[in-house]
Amino acid sequence: MPIESATLQADPLADPDWQEPEAPVERLSWLRLGVLILVLAGLGAGGTAAVLHLRNTAGPTAKSWAVPYVDVTLTPAFDFQDPSANPANDVALGFVVADPQDGCTPSWGGYYTADEAAGSLELDRRISQLRSAGGDVMLGVGGLSNTELAVACADQAKLTAAYRQLIKRYDVDTIDLDIEGTAVADTASLQRRAAALATLQAEGTLDVWLTLPVTPDGLTADGLAAVRTTLEGGVSLRGVNVMTMDFNTGATSPDMLDLATSALNATHKQLSDLYLRLGVKLTSPQVWSRIGATPMIGQNDVDAERFTVADAQGLAQFAVDNGLGRVSMWSLNRDAPCKGTFTNVVVHSNTCSGVTQDSLAFSKTFADLPGSVVGASGRDSVAIPDASPSVDDPAKSPYPIWRLTAQYVTGYKVVWHGVVYEAKWASSGVDPSAAGDASTPNPWAVIGPVTSTDAAPKPTPTVTGVTAQWNTTTMYVRGDKVLFGGLPYQARWSTKGDVPSTEYPVDPDDPWQPLFTVPGEPV
Missing domain, CATH: 2.10.10.20 (Carbohydrate-binding module superfamily 5/12)
Structure with missing residues (x-):
């Protein structure tokens, strides 16, 4: 990226559209200049490609990235690997936090180690299935509940190793740091986190997003300081994702779309100014490409605030018009109308939205952003990794081999032709790999392939x-x-x-x- 200061000149080869401003934004001290060189080393590593990409995609035809969150540890488990349950191509898995017994050890929600999540939640297999169908995952670290690793782990080497372990375990190239509550103002943890991420970016390709609270007037002072601390710590940020939810303005009928777009516009101004103050001049489309929006679909934590399907449609249009880098939502687990006792009742639930909607209405709205239309990637049906009539080896199968005469109950898992399936309802005699249709649906849901590390149950x-x-x-x-x-x-x-x-x-x-x-x- 181009740098402007009294001592540094823009490189026209790195960005042909770069225009030197009439006057320098700010003179940099030698100390600060040294810090900025570290910061911009990461930005410059892929600078030319990134600028060209942004220039080609910004504007009315920009391909905003739809990447909804999935609450991984919530029961019942959400089948994010199944396109019939998840229209999105990519998902953000939340949340990795510090283990309650060891702050330097990652865990899923404080409940599962990585190995336990692979077993109890079938997480590794579900990720593999999603990828085999053309999708991918982003790793969500932090969140409002529990304690984020950088806050709990004061040992820099162990913190870096913990992040490295996650990146290698799940083979991810994008990590999302959700910083909320008191962690936003925890300078020591912000500096530790930045040092760890800068080290990992130096070791290989790693995109980093910061997810932060926002007001209608933009990032809070602490949130903006968190971004600055991260940049000054040598991290090349892919973007800042703002949580357009829970504004708590006191209005009885707040316009959630208006509040969200106000927050996004204000964040755009803040980031433009921040990068300038750090000696980096970005064009307006380049700044938009570094901003993401995450609404809480349906009923928010604030009683008066309800983000509707119409609001989602408006936000999707805003994303396309401005070239927003990312649109997420909390969460796929909630993208359904409330039923039973909660029908027509204002309720904040983890498994339904609390507003009038069709199932998956929010997901489908955002999945239709340019570049991520359902069906365009071939994910309009579940891809079976291996449907050939191979012989399953009981010694290498993590669950019992499916049997024609066995009587299966809801939730039972089996292996058939090298693939793990889970019973959606009680059945007997139905081949898990058989094709189903609306009149005779298959009672088996595909989970993912048997791996080389699996063994007999x-x-x-x-x-x-x-x-x-x-x-x-x-x-x-x-x-x-x-x-x-x-x-x-x-x-x-x-x-x-x-x-x-x-x-x-x-x-x-x-x-x-x-x-x-x-x-x-x-x-």
């Missing part, structure tokens, strides 16, 4: 103290407990010579009831 006993080994000649009566293959069973009725089943799920008409759980069974 390990059953977990639910009772202890069983020592008697099953014997083919013994007459057992109802309630008798035995061990078979090291696992406990209990007789459902009198039986002799019937071998306890090791095919899962064990059928309800089998004489032996398993006293253990198998990975894949719903809890």
